[in-house]
Amino acid sequence: MCCHPALAPEARVALTLRMVGGLTVPEIARAFLVQEATMGQRITRAKAKIRAAHVPYRVPEAADLAARLDGVLAVLFLVFNEGYLATGPRTDPVRADLTAEAIRLTRLLRELVTGDGCGEVTGLLALMLLTEARRPARVSDSGELVTLGEQVRSLWDRDLITEGRRLVRERIAAVAAGAPPPGRYQLLAAINAVHTDAHDARDTDWSQVVALYDRLVRLDPSPVVALNRAVAVAEVDGPDVALALVDVLPLERYHAFHATRAELLRRLGRADDAREAYERAIALAGNTAEVAYLTRRRGQLGASDNS
DSSP states (O other): OOOOOTOOHHHHHHHHHTTTTTOHHHHHHHHHHHHHHHHHHHHHHHHHHHHHHOOOSSSOOOOGHHHHHHHHHHHHHHHHHHHHHOOOOSSSOOOOOHHHHHHHHHHHHHOOOGGGGGGHHHHHHHHHHHHHHHGGGGOOTTTTOOOOGGGGGGOOOHHHHHHHHHHHHHHHHHTTTTTOOOOHHHHHHHHHHHHOOOSSSGOOHEEEEEEEHHHHHHOOOHHHHHHHHHHHHHHHHHHHHHHHHHHHHOOOOHHHHHHHHHHHHTTTOOOHHOOOOOOOHHOOOOOOOHHHHHHHHHTTTTTTOOO
């Protein structure tokens, strides 16, 4: 019912997160990068639309499932993300209950979905597993976020990585055998597989990561995807090239936009500009571990720091 095509895609995801996933309106608003009041109105309108359109509360017919799949996958992805980087001010920085539930539901979905849709379901499951595998290394004992490049990789869950890589290889073989080209989740899973292939951050094949993001941008030309691509570009072409890509993105309300700018400006020796960007990121970030990390990085910028 929540993913019924009578509802706009944004309303489907928001309503399902609220009614099925159990997320609060503030958590959903942060996931969508909108004001809490705006999200509350969106959910209220979605409920009114269900009543007005007489949307039935029942399992859809088999022929209707394909049209509902994208909305369901988007919901599962956002539930996982909220667990992996929880935004509530009084919650743990990582909510294993949400990541576990998202993975459980995606496994179930993979058992149920057949045909062309199974590729993206498998891709999403692989993405979740490869991401979840890094969770033990993501928050320090002091409660601070540990970036991918600084994580102790021996702490990663090797069983989850093995399963995730196997699913990625399965999709690569299927596409080679004539299956539809990889979609958004399959490409994101492939990007994460590249990261987990590297025994050390310095061994990461950043050119491959950029190439995969190039394909992803063609499928999903969103500013957030462009921001993540710019992070990889910085490792290949330098922070100056990446900063030029970042500065044109309409993401002023997104904390990761300012955090990315801060790191790039820091690498370019622009300490004052970096400090301002860190402050913007701290003001917008909702995750306590991330705030702790950004605060430390800002504090490391001395008044005359140009390194």
